[in-house]
Amino acid sequence: MTVGNSQARGRGRRRSGSGASLSQIRGDAIWLLLSLALLLAAWETLVRAAHIPAYFLPGPLRVGVALWNGFWAPLMSRQGFYLHIFYTLTESLAGFAIGGSLGVIIGTILSHVLVLRRLVMPYVVGLQSLPKIALVPLFVIWLGFGMASKVVTVSLLTFFPTLINSMAGFDNVETDRLEMIRSVGASPWQIFRFVKLPSALPYIFAGLDVAIVFSLSGAVVGEFMGAETGLGVLILQRNFAMDMAGTFSTFMLLALMGIVLSRILRMVRRHVLFWAPVESRVVGV
Amino acid sequence: MDAQSRTDCRCHPAGADVTTAPYRQWPEAPNQLEVLIHIESLGKTYLTVSGDEVVALTDIHLVVHDKEFVSVVGPSGCGKSTLLKILSGLVSPSTGRVRLDGAEVTGPRRDIGMVFQNPVLLPWLTVLENCLLPARVQGLDRQASVERASHLIALVGLKGFEDKYPAELSGGMQQRNAIVRSLVHDPRILLMDEPFGALDAMTRDVMNMELQRIWLEQQKTVVFVTHSIQEAVLLSDRVVVLSRRPGHLLDVISVPFGRPRGLEVVNTEMFGQIVGRIRGMLATEGVQE
Numbered sequence: 001m002t003v004g005n006s007q008a009r010g011r012g013r014r015r016s017g018s019g020a021s022l023s024q025i026r027g028d029a030i031w032l033l034l035s036l037a038l039l040l041a042a043w044e045t046l047v048r049a050a051h052i053p054a055y056f057l058p059g060p061l062r063v064g065v066a067l068w069n070g071f072w073a074p075l076m077s078r079q080g081f082y083l084h085i086f087y088t089l090t091e092s093l094a095g096f097a098i099g100g101s102l103g104v105i106i107g108t109i110l111s112h113v114l115v116l117r118r119l120v121m122p123y124v125v126g127l128q129s130l131p132k133i134a135l136v137p138l139f140v141i142w143l144g145f146g147m148a149s150k151v152v153t154v155s156l157l158t159f160f161p162t163l164i165n166s167m168a169g170f171d172n173v174e175t176d177r178l179e180m181i182r183s184v185g186a187s188p189w190q191i192f193r194f195v196k197l198p199s200a201l202p203y204i205f206a207g208l209d210v211a212i213v214f215s216l217s218g219a220v221v222g223e224f225m226g227a228e229t230g231l232g233v234l235i236l237q238r239n240f241a242m243d244m245a246g247t248f249s250t251f252m253l254l255a256l257m258g259i260v261l262s263r264i265l266r267m268v269r270r271h272v273l274f275w276a277p278v279e280s281r282v283v284g285v
Numbered sequence: 286m287d288a289q290s291r292t293d294c295r296c297h298p299a300g301a302d303v304t305t306a307p308y309r310q311w312p313e314a315p316n317q318l319e320v321l322i323h324i325e326s327l328g329k330t331y332l333t334v335s336g337d338e339v340v341a342l343t344d345i346h347l348v349v350h351d352k353e354f355v356s357v358v359g360p361s362g363c364g365k366s367t368l369l370k371i372l373s374g375l376v377s378p379s380t381g382r383v384r385l386d387g388a389e390v391t392g393p394r395r396d397i398g399m400v401f402q403n404p405v406l407l408p409w410l411t412v413l414e415n416c417l418l419p420a421r422v423q424g425l426d427r428q429a430s431v432e433r434a435s436h437l438i439a440l441v442g443l444k445g446f447e448d449k450y451p452a453e454l455s456g457g458m459q460q461r462n463a464i465v466r467s468l469v470h471d472p473r474i475l476l477m478d479e480p481f482g483a484l485d486a487m488t489r490d491v492m493n494m495e496l497q498r499i500w501l502e503q504q505k506t507v508v509f510v511t512h513s514i515q516e517a518v519l520l521s522d523r524v525v526v527l528s529r530r531p532g533h534l535l536d537v538i539s540v541p542f543g544r545p546r547g548l549e550v551v552n553t554e555m556f557g558q559i560v561g562r563i564r565g566m567l568a569t570e571g572v573q574e
Contacts, residue, residue, distance in 0.1 A: 176405045183373050183399040184419040184470065185392075194418065198409050275408040275450060 025263070058245035066249035078229075081253060087230040088219045089257065091147050095154020096215040100208055102155070103162025107204075110163075111170035124163065132156050133221055140226045150222035150230070157218040158211035165207025169200030202276040205269045212261050216254060321473065321506050322349035322372065327381035329367050340531035341367045345381070347525060347534065349508060351473075354500060356509045356517035359527030359535075360567060365510040368532070369478050372508060373397055385474070395423050398467030398505075400480040404459035406451035412462050413438070413447040419470040430469060437465040440499060457488040464496070468503060475505045479512065490548055493519055497545055514563050518556060519546065526566055535566050 040060040046052070047059035054062055073080025110117045136153050143149040173196050181195045223232025231250055238246035327345040330338050341364040349355050357365050370376040372383055374393040383390040398419070406415045413434060420430035438444055441461040451459055460480060467475055480496075481489045493516060500507055511517050517524045518540055526535040540559060542550050550556055 174405075176401060176403055177407065179370075179375055180399070180401065180405040181418070181422065183375055183393050183397065184422050185395045186422045190422050194422065195407070198407070275452070 062245040066245040091150040091219040092215040099155035099158030107166025153222040154218035157214040161210040162207040169203030173199040319351040323384040356521040360529040364532030398472040400477040404463040
């Protein structure tokens with residue numbers, strides 16, 4: 001019965017609009033803050049009690065100061081966060097948009113054209129087994145130090161989970177539903193639109209959920225390999241300068257960005273897939 | 286009785302005599318003798334994954350009259366559902382053919398409504414939208430379809446649930462929703478594949494009576510597959526008895542009760558006799574194999 005309950009909850013949320021969904025987020029936020037406070041307190045205590053030097057492991061207070069400085073800096077300052085956030089976020093989202101849409105579109109095509117699927121799948125499996133990060137230096141050589149090489153990296157990283165999950169979604173459409181829609185004389189397009197696509201959406205969203213997390217990693221790793229601006233660059237510079245508090249503050253910022261991005265995606269999912277109780281997930285990396 | 290039906294079956298290898306045998310009408314019946322569905326020497330052989338041939342149905346001859354309620358009973362795996370899927374055009378026969386109002390069935394048709402064992406509702410659509418799905422697929426006028434759906438929703442007792450989602454309905458209500466969906470495009474023929482098989486006995490009784498009411502009001506031709514002999518006899522004008530796999534026609538039995546029938550028919554002696562006869566037929570068949 002849990003299935004029915006959670007479905008009913010999802011619908012209730014949808015009907016009463018954003019109010020209910022905000023209170024849900026608020027509830028999550030309280031727990032997040034509580035666990036964060038506990039962790040920080042333990043960390044600060046450890047650092048102080050053990051006299052760990054700041055260049056080795058900074059306490060949360062120092063990291064907090066570094067965070068403050070990063071956000072307090074002028075908008076376009078290279079010492080502040082904003083410019084770097086803009087670059088990393090743009091690379092992530094552009095790559096996510098490209099990789100995600102290509103994953104869904106190509107996944108849809110491969111699920112429907114068996115010949116193509118047979119021809120292409122060996123390469124998909126091959127590429128999927130390859131650590132895609134290994135290709136980043138190549139992209140930097142081909143596309144330069146600018147955003148393009150990072151966008152391609154992120155696209156590649158987000159493409160596969162979306163592709164694999166989309167294909168799983170279309171492969172797992174209930175035959176009952178297909179027979180039902182076919183029995184009233186639906187055309188192939190109507191079968192796709194009324195039954196196949198909605199049935200595959202839970203899988204597609206599961207793929208996007210994995211992809212959104214990959215998108216930030218992809219951008220940062222891309223920046224490690226060579227870039228002028230971005231949070232990856234900031235981490236490297238501060239690391240070289242032994243500014244551990246600064247490095248840690250950037251980690252935190254990245255974690256925060258990751259959380260916010262996947263929260264947004266989940267809100268979209270809840271709205272679109274109010275009817276699908278459990279997250280079906282096939283992780284394809 | 287058992288031996289009798291067994292010989293019956295042997296005497297009519299082609300089944301033609303059985304199906305065209307004098308059709309007993311009840312007194313107030315409308316003119317039902319116009320033949321709507323012709324099933325001619327129908328057979329279906331499946332190929333399994335390992336390459337073996339499985340004969341699901343062989344040599345079925347049957348006619349179904351306009352506005353008639355015909356049930357198909359038989360042991361599980363006898364090809365009842367296959368027969369229904371062939372009638373609907375979802376599956377093509379290996380031998381023989383089905384003619385519907387003279388035209389051969391080659392694929393899904395718009396004048397057929399289907400009810401499956403599971404309701405098969407789309408969870409992202411409301412009750413009303415689920416009901417309207419065939420109308421949308423077939424591009425029927427929205428306004429007229431909504432009116433028709435509303436009438437049917439009231440007829441099956443789902444009024445007030447139009448904006449609910451399927452997950453908020455009980456199993457019986459979901460199946461009512463599926464029945465409305467099968468009727469919304471005003472098909473001539475309603476094909477039902479064990480529609481109440483998943484329901485508990487009490488809900489099933491209620492649904493049987495409702496189905497009779499809907500059938501009397503909507504004047505459809507119904508082919509109803511079930512594994513319950515009582516249900517078949519209670520609802521049908523004629524009961525088609527299939528043998529176990531490979532399914533062939535054992536007999537077609539007319540049910541002489543008038544309409545509308547109440548559940549109390551079940552307690553009459555004649556009801557018991559008819560059920561007993563069919564059961565005997567199937568039991569003999571079981572020993573034989």
